[in-house]
Amino acid sequence: xxxxxxxxxxxxxxxxxxxxxxxxxxxxxxxxxxxxxxxxxxxxxxxxxxxxxxxxxxxxxxxxxxxxxxxxxxxxxxxxxxxxxxxxxxxxxxxxxxxxxxxxxxxxxxxxxxxxxxxxxxxxxxxxxxxxxxxxxxxxxxxxxxxxxxxxxxxxxxxxxxxxxxxxxxxxxxxxxxxxxxxxxxxxxxxxxxxxxxxxxxxxxxxxxxxxxxxxxxxxxxxxxxxxxxxxxxxxxxxxxxxxxxxxxxxxxxxxxxxxxxxxxxxxxxxxxxxxxxxxxxxxxxxxxxxxxxxxxxxxxxxxxxxxxxxxxxxxxxxxxxxxxxxxxxxxxxxxxxxxxxxxxxxxxxxxxxxxxxxxxxxxxxxxxxxxxxxxxxxxxxxxxxxxxxxxxxxxxxxxxxxxxxxxxxxxxxxxxxxxxxxxxxxxxxxxxxxxxxxxxxxxxxxxxxxxxxxxxxxxxxxxxxxxxxxxxxxxxxxxxxxxxxxxxxxxxxxxxxxxxxxxxxxxxxxxxxxxxxxxxxxxxxxxxxxxxxxxxxxxxxxxxxxxxxxxxxxxxxxxxxxxxxxxxxxxxxxxxxxxxxxxxxxxxxxxxxxxxxxxxxxxxxxxxxxxxxxxxxxxxxxxxxxxxxxxxxxxxxxxxxxxxxxxxxxxxxxxxxxxxxxxxxxxxxxxxxxxxxxxxxxxxxxxxxxxxxxxxxxxxxxxxxxxxxxxxxxxxxxxxxxxxxxxxxxxxxxxxxxxxxxxxxxxxxxxxxxxxxxxxxxxxxxxxxxxxxxxxxxxxxxxxxxxxxxxxxxxxxxxxxxxxxxxxxxxxxxxxxxxxxxxxxxxxxx
Numbered sequence: 001x002x003x004x005x006x007x008x009x010x011x012x013x014x015x016x017x018x019x020x021x022x023x024x025x026x027x028x029x030x031x032x033x034x035x036x037x038x039x040x041x042x043x044x045x046x047x048x049x050x051x052x053x054x055x056x057x058x059x060x061x062x063x064x065x066x067x068x069x070x071x072x073x074x075x076x077x078x079x080x081x082x083x084x085x086x087x088x089x090x091x092x093x094x095x096x097x098x099x100x101x102x103x104x105x106x107x108x109x110x111x112x113x114x115x116x117x118x119x120x121x122x123x124x125x126x127x128x129x130x131x132x133x134x135x136x137x138x139x140x141x142x143x144x145x146x147x148x149x150x151x152x153x154x155x156x157x158x159x160x161x162x163x164x165x166x167x168x169x170x171x172x173x174x175x176x177x178x179x180x181x182x183x184x185x186x187x188x189x190x191x192x193x194x195x196x197x198x199x200x201x202x203x204x205x206x207x208x209x210x211x212x213x214x215x216x217x218x219x220x221x222x223x224x225x226x227x228x229x230x231x232x233x234x235x236x237x238x239x240x241x242x243x244x245x246x247x248x249x250x251x252x253x254x255x256x257x258x259x260x261x262x263x264x265x266x267x268x269x270x271x272x273x274x275x276x277x278x279x280x281x282x283x284x285x286x287x288x289x290x291x292x293x294x295x296x297x298x299x300x301x302x303x304x305x306x307x308x309x310x311x312x313x314x315x316x317x318x319x320x321x322x323x324x325x326x327x328x329x330x331x332x333x334x335x336x337x338x339x340x341x342x343x344x345x346x347x348x349x350x351x352x353x354x355x356x357x358x359x360x361x362x363x364x365x366x367x368x369x370x371x372x373x374x375x376x377x378x379x380x381x382x383x384x385x386x387x388x389x390x391x392x393x394x395x396x397x398x399x400x401x402x403x404x405x406x407x408x409x410x411x412x413x414x415x416x417x418x419x420x421x422x423x424x425x426x427x428x429x430x431x432x433x434x435x436x437x438x439x440x441x442x443x444x445x446x447x448x449x450x451x452x453x454x455x456x457x458x459x460x461x462x463x464x465x466x467x468x469x470x471x472x473x474x475x476x477x478x479x480x481x482x483x484x485x486x487x488x489x490x491x492x493x494x495x496x497x498x499x500x501x502x503x504x505x506x507x508x509x510x511x512x513x514x515x516x517x518x519x520x521x522x523x524x525x526x527x528x529x530x531x532x533x534x535x536x537x538x539x540x541x542x543x544x545x546x547x548x549x550x551x552x553x554x555x556x557x558x559x560x561x562x563x564x565x566x567x568x569x570x571x572x573x574x575x576x577x578x579x580x581x582x583x584x585x586x587x588x589x590x591x592x593x594x595x596x597x598x599x600x601x602x603x604x605x606x607x608x609x610x611x612x613x614x615x616x617x618x619x620x621x622x623x624x625x626x627x628x629x630x631x632x633x634x635x636x637x638x639x640x641x642x643x644x645x646x647x648x649x650x651x652x653x654x655x656x657x658x659x660x661x662x663x664x665x666x667x668x669x670x671x672x673x674x675x676x677x678x679x680x681x682x683x684x685x686x687x688x689x690x691x692x693x694x695x696x697x698x699x700x701x702x703x704x705x706x707x708x709x710x711x712x713x714x715x716x717x718x719x720x721x722x723x724x725x726x727x728x729x730x731x732x733x734x735x736x737x738x739x740x741x742x743x744x745x746x747x748x749x750x751x752x753x754x755x756x757x758x759x760x761x762x763x764x765x766x767x768x769x770x771x772x773x774x775x776x777x778x779x780x781x782x783x784x785x786x787x788x789x790x791x792x793x794x795x796x797x798x799x800x801x802x803x804x805x806x807x808x809x810x811x812x813x814x815x816x817x818x819x820x821x822x823x824x825x826x827x828x829x830x831x
Contacts, residue, residue: 022053022139025131033132034333035320037124037169040162044071046131047158054138056080057149064219067200070162072219077137078153079146082110089153090227096358097228097305099365099438106362111354112229114155114306115343116297119206121164122196123237124172125315125335130158132340137347145344148351155227160216161198161205168196172319180320182329184240188319194612201624202616203814206234207293207460209300210446211815212398213620225400230357231268231307231350234297235339237315241325243282244338245289245312246272249298251455253291256373256441257302260360264307264353271349272342281338292453293460294445303442305364307357311342368440377436377480379447380413381466382473383429383488385742387510388817390488392470393431395815401446402437404483405429413475416449416467417730417746419775424475432483449476453778461726461750463777468728468748471818497565501550501577503589504564508544509742511625512571514824517546518626519567521599525553525560529830531593531738534586536578544741544829547594595830600673602648602827603631605638605656614653614677617811625820639663643670648827653678653809665689669799675826677806681757689798692805693758695790720780724787726752727777731767731792738829739766739793742821748775749792749808750816754783756790757807764831767793793822795831802831 025033028046051060059076066072082089092109095102115133117126134156136142137149159165168191176188183189194202199216208217238245247265269285276283289310291299301308313335314324321331350357383389396403407426415422426432435443445451446466453462467474506516508529520527528547533540554560568575581589602622606615622628631646638649639661649664649672660683668674676684684690731747733740740747747767759765771788779787794805804826810819 022050022135024135024139033128034331034336037172037320037332038128038131039169040070040127040159040166043127043131043158044073047073047075047134050134050138051075054140057083057140058134058138059083059086061223063223064215066163067215068163070166072157072160072162072216074155074157074223075134075138076153076155077134077149078110079149082149082153086153093228094226096362097365097438099369104362106355106358109358110151110153111231111350111357112153112155112227113347113350114157114224114227114229114232114301115235115346116157116160116233117235118158118165119160119234119297120197120204120236121161121166121199122168122191123316124165124168124196125237125313125332125339126235127159127165128332129235129336129339129343130156132336133343134158136344145347148347150351151354152347152351154347155229157220160220163200164196164198171196176319182321182323184322189317189322191317193606193608193610194615198612198616201620202612203620204613206236206297207295207813209297210295210399210442211395211813213814218398221398228304229301229306230354230361231346232297232301232309233343233346234308234310235343236310236312237318237335238312239316240314240318240322240330242312242314243284244276244314244342245284245287245310246342247298247309247311248285249289249291249310250287250457251290252453252458254299254303254445255452256445257291258364260364261302261307264357265309267353268307268309268346268349272345275341275345276338279341288459290455290457290459292451292458292462294442294464296460303445304439305361305441309346311339313338365438368438369436372435372480373441373444374435374448376414376444376448376476376478377434378413378477378482379433379435379443380411380424380426380475380477380481381431381433381470382427383431384473385471385510386429386488386490387512388470388472388821389429389431391817392466392472395466396433396443399439399442399446401433401439401443403431403433404486405431405488406483406485407432407481409481411475411477411479411481413477413479414449416465416474416476416775419449422475426481428485428489430483432481434480434482436480447476450776456720456723456725456778456780458725458778461752461777463726463728463750463775465728465776468775469816469818471743471748471821496576498577498579502579502581503550503577504548505541505576505578506546506548506568506573508542508546509821511820511824512573513546513742514626514828516567516571516573517597517828518628519571520548520564521597523557523563523567525557525563527597528594529597529738531595531830532586535584536580536582538584539576540585542741543736544738547589549589597828597830598647600648600827601631601646602628602650603633603641603646604650604652605635605654606632607634609635609656609659610652610654614809617809617814618650618652618677620814621811621820621823626824635659639667641667641672643667643672647671648673648675650675651677651680651683654680654683656680656683660684660687665798668801668803671800673802673804675804675806678753678755678809681805681807682755690803691760691762691796692794695756695758695786721782722754723778723780724751724754724783725778726750727779728775729769729773729787730775731773732770733793734764734766737764737766737795738831739795739822739825741825741829743818743825747822748818749810750812751779751787751808754786755807756787756792757794757805759791760794760796763794763796765791765794767791
């Protein structure tokens with residue numbers, strides 16, 4: 001750990017100027033803070049300059065770079081005495097988080113406060129505030145801060161999302177006049193698509209803490225887990241018409257969040273309120289922002305023993321000044337003052353309560369070793385798909401959740417699929433998580449089959465149990481069991497080889513198989529796929545198996561065998577060589593059930609009509625998971641596609657009605673594959689050539705609508721009966737269809753709306769709901785009735801081409817691993 005930390009500390013200069021003066025942000029930038037949006041490189045330079053000038057009080061950590069190459073930084077600030085023994089403080093803090101008995105002297109151990117700014121790029125006041133905070137803590141000019149830093153270490157991350165923030169700041173700075181225009185309708189307050197909120201790949205980084213799919217999140221969480229603060233604040237902005245929000249949070253609050261964590265939020269909130277009251281500033285608490293979804297900047301720290309909080313200043317797209325609905329003018333300087341005040345107030349409370357914070361922190365992790373936070377003490381995940389099991393293990397490792405493999409006994413537990421108590425036998429490669437461990441709460445939150453939700457008015461999804469996300473058989477046990485082995489047993493996975501085989505065979509059903517297919521096609525090797533299961537030489541092969549026939553390839557591909565072996569070796573994929581096409585069961589290899597797979601030439605539609613987040617999921621998946629480079633086109637160009645250049649067109653969630661025309665239909669008829677995702681389906685309803693029809697709610701004859709039961713005092717809450725903030729459904733699959741390869745008879749999807757469609761009269765109804773499909777999450781009574789049956793995944797033939805209707809997002813935030821298999825089948829399989 002010590003070596004790792006030393007590597008992270010930036011080399012600021014070969015010369016240390018002991019008496020160097022810390023410059024104010026105004027002095028360094030050459031303009032008054034709040035009069036201009038500061039480019040990220042200048043922010044980074046200011047942090048470096050300040051750390052250099054105040055080396056006794058500041059250490060700067062460079063923890064990585066963004067997709068666009070911008071540096072990710074965190075400044076550690078404290079008293080000179082604490083900075084001098086910083087590594088020991090950090091090591092002691094990790095000992096407290098280990099849960100065991102230790103010799104850490106709490107009286108001499110400072111508390112750690114982590115302040116995170118600007119996770120959403122267009123909530124741009126935060127980074128300006130971070131510079132003001134740094135100056136006041138590092139310069140020594142603020143005596144109160146000097147006293148607070150004697151028993152507190154403060155970590156400031158000035159910008160979690162530099163790429164998104166610069167996208168916003170560059171736009172604003174390029175269109176603002178000599179003086180800002182406070183009229184909300186002026187162009188400086190209206191960002192062009194995709195806006196500055198997301199990162200380079202259009203992901204919301206504030207929903208990625210637990211999943212760590214994005215580069216920024218992976219690097220930040222690696223650093224976070226090296227420090228594990230007692231208090232973490234995530235600074236945001238909301239609508240500029242809203243007053244300031246700070247903790248305590250709204251319901252629902254997850255049941256695993258402790259009474260101490262909730263009560264300390266109140267202590268912090270009251271201190272913030274004291275300073276706001278003195279200034280006459282408006283604020284609210286206990287509304288809107290709940291503590292349930294585990295991948296936020298407040299909940300993730302809470303589930304890791306910290307006091308996690310969100311602070312929200314009104315100001316998204318407010319620019320330098322904007323007139324609010326109340327007729328007041330809100331300026332960037334106002335917004336900085338508000339965030340600065342809560343930041344300093346939180347430092348004050350952390351400092352004054354540092355002994356209690358450390359004591360409760362230590363108890364939190366000690367309790368984790370002896371008492372399970374929920375009703376289950378162990379979780380067992382079966383190796384139905386070894387690739388997805390490995391990816392689950394990687395996610396647990398990134399989150400420091402302990403696990404092991406294997407057992408040889410019969411056990412009993414809650415079956416995630418049947419939703420009943422079932423007996424089962426432990427196998428060698430079963431992944432076992434015993435929740436009696438330091439990260440007990442986080443493990444339970446991520447794995448529990450059902451999350452208790454006390455209020456339907458949630459800010460995000462209400463179900464995320466990892467066995468559903470990864471599409472794996474699993475059991476939740478009230479018994480405490482432990483695995484016997486630290487790693488998987490993969491010794492049975494071997495390749496076979498022949499000098500001159502008839503064909504080479506590869507399994508199908510996960511991302512590595514997609515990568516292998518892509519690699520073979522890049523070598524211009526023809527790859528076939530089995531549409532039906534078969535057996536040869538006494539070995540069974542599932543539908544979806546990839547087949548490379550030697551004879552049809554070796555005439556065009558020199559050194560064919562070595563290329564096939566090389567690809568399989570590089571991707572660690574076993575290959576089976578066979579000498580005959582005369583099968584034991586199924587169809588012989590000369591049959592038409594082994595079609596050649598067409599190499600996809602993919603385009604994704606982008607622009608104002610498209611959800612930037614939905615577009616980013618497809619873009620990121622194709623580039624990062626599969627290594628492809630899709631074409632990115634505008635909606636207005638979808639009627640002018642050349643089938644020789646583009647054979648697969650993806651329309652992410654969006655509105656395309658005005659662009660669906662004869663040109664697109666002609667392209668499909670020539671052999672194009674059109675993939676309509678989520679609301680893109682709504683764009684083709686009732687259009688000629690598209691057979692999909694929306695399933696309407698059934699209203700009984702003479703049935704009168706029920707009077708509203710919503711009380712006026714609850715007018716800001718969702719209508720619970722119609723709500724579905726995010727629930728997991730089991731989709732019944734036509735497992736004979738290519739879209740089900742590697743998935744089987746059912747597929748778990750996240751449902752975030754009430755839209756469902758009538759089964760196709762002509763076409764393939766691949767994935768449908770039934771009255772037992774709801775598995776986990778909040779769904780209102782009326783919404784539940786509407787989702788009892790209907791089509792979610794369908795395919796319609798059109799000429800030589802096809803139209804895929806995909807009512808749900810299988811790439812949700814890029815952590816829905818089960819859906820990646822489905823989406824890969826959509827793109828690559830022949831149907």
